[in-house]
Amino acid sequence: MSTALADAAPVFAALGDPTRLSIVLALGDGGPRTAARLASERPVTRQAVEKHLAVLGAAGLVRSERRGRERVWSVEPDAVASAGSLLQQASARWDAALERLRVFVEMGDDAQPDRG
Amino acid sequence: MPDIERSIVIRSTLDRVWSAIVDSTAFGTWFGAEFDGPFAVGSTTSGRIVPTRMDAEVAAAQEPHRGAPLTAEVIAIEPKTRFAFRWHPLADSEVQTTVEFALAEEGDGVRVTITEDGFAALPAEQRDAARDGNDGGWDAQTRLLAAYLERAA
Numbered sequence: 001m002s003t004a005l006a007d008a009a010p011v012f013a014a015l016g017d018p019t020r021l022s023i024v025l026a027l028g029d030g031g032p033r034t035a036a037r038l039a040s041e042r043p044v045t046r047q048a049v050e051k052h053l054a055v056l057g058a059a060g061l062v063r064s065e066r067r068g069r070e071r072v073w074s075v076e077p078d079a080v081a082s083a084g085s086l087l088q089q090a091s092a093r094w095d096a097a098l099e100r101l102r103v104f105v106e107m108g109d110d111a112q113p114d115r116g
Numbered sequence: 117m118p119d120i121e122r123s124i125v126i127r128s129t130l131d132r133v134w135s136a137i138v139d140s141t142a143f144g145t146w147f148g149a150e151f152d153g154p155f156a157v158g159s160t161t162s163g164r165i166v167p168t169r170m171d172a173e174v175a176a177a178q179e180p181h182r183g184a185p186l187t188a189e190v191i192a193i194e195p196k197t198r199f200a201f202r203w204h205p206l207a208d209s210e211v212q213t214t215v216e217f218a219l220a221e222e223g224d225g226v227r228v229t230i231t232e233d234g235f236a237a238l239p240a241e242q243r244d245a246a247r248d249g250n251d252g253g254w255d256a257q258t259r260l261l262a263a264y265l266e267r268a269a
Binding site for chain 1: 119120122123124126127128132133136137142145146147148168170171174205211228230232235
């Protein structure tokens with residue numbers, strides 16, 4: 001397992017929750033907004049949204065900044081992109097594993113006596 | 117579409133390819149793991165990462181993870197056709213994926229297709245609802261997430 005795969009674990013854990021995923025998608029689609037706004041758009045409390053934002057923030061998927069009296073949240077595009085690249089890495093890992101399976105089987109065949 | 121789908125053709129017999137996959141000792145040899153018992157449907161076979169002897173470069177990459185636990189919850193063994201298990205592919209994560217090997221004779225060999233699915237498992241309706249109205253405003257990188265979620269569908 002590559003380090004990159006292990007590093008991406010929090011990203012996938014964070015995206016595995018439907019509310020959190022919807023928050024990431026909303027921020028990516030509609031742009032930065034406050035926790036109160038996010039809460040108004042879905043059937044959860046602002047406190048719940050803030051907890052989800054904290055998890056997403058810990059995974060590096062979102063960040064916040066103060067604008068006047070408000071804290072505005074936005075998506076971290078690089079972290080989102082890494083979720084896609086992680087799948088490419090996992091694919092490459094399987095390509096390599098399948099190649100080892102092929103060598104394992106075909107070399108084993110060569111080592112077998114010819115039973116005609 | 118599963119998250120990941122890869123395949124390879126192996127010039128050997130279906131019997132040999134099947135046993136290299138469904139026999140936990142053989143599986144461990146090429147994959148880079150050792151298991152404490154055989155694979156059996158409905159049971160979880162525990163094991164750990166042991167650097168593969170098949171490829172020095174891969175072995176070097178696996179070395180830091182030597183001994184890391186690896187458990188396969190076997191969900192399907194259909195002789196010479198299909199082998200499927202669930203595991204946790206990411207260290208220190210609850211994320212659970214399903215890995216499936218499908219075998220089919222092709223020409224003078226055997227095509228092995230591996231799929232892995234569930235990296236961000238979500239009920240389809242929730243995912244679709246989450247994606248409603250997302251036609252505008254995506255930047256290039258956010259589109260990658262959308263594409264990823266479509267693959268996961």
